[in-house]
Amino acid sequence: xxxxxxxxSLESAAHFCxxxxxxxxxARQVLLEVFAAPRPxxxxxxASSLGLKALGYAWHLVWTGELTCDWTKLLxxxxxxxxxxxxxxxxx
Numbered sequence: 611x612x613x614x615x616x617x618x619s620l621e622s623a624a625h626f627c628x629x630x631x632x633x634x635x636x637a638r639q640v641l642l643e644v645f646a647a648p649r650p651x652x653x654x655x656x657a658s659s660l661g662l663k664a665l666g667y668a669w670h671l672v673w674t675g676e677l678t679c680d681w682t683k684l685l686x687x688x689x690x691x692x693x694x695x696x697x698x699x700x701x702x
Contacts, residue, residue, distance in 0.1 A: 619685035626669035633660075633667035638676070641668055642693045645677050652687035 633641065637660050644654045651672070655664040665687070671677040672691055679691045 615681040616684060619679075619681055619683070622685045623669060623673040626666055627673050631666040631670035631673075633663075633670065637664075637667055638671070641671055642676065642695070645671075645691055645693045648690040648692040650688045651677075651679075651691045654691070 637658075640658050640660060641654070641664070644658045645668075649657075651668055652665060655668040658664045658668075660667065668677065668691070672679060672685070676694055677691045678694045679685055679689055683689065
């Protein structure tokens, strides 16, 4: 396990590692745009207008690393997450 990552947070994201949570390209793009700035996971999924599957898709993007969070804190539906590419742009 990566240093500094809470095991429980990793386990939470791992529940969404399956292919059934993989968003199609359009849904993926919508979620990456919704999370361009940090916002609570559940709130952003609801704001995406992608319906009931949005939250599972968002969790899957956390699992794959396209969305990220502060892995040193407990990852729950109200945790702030953001698109990794947005973080990379800020660092540049």
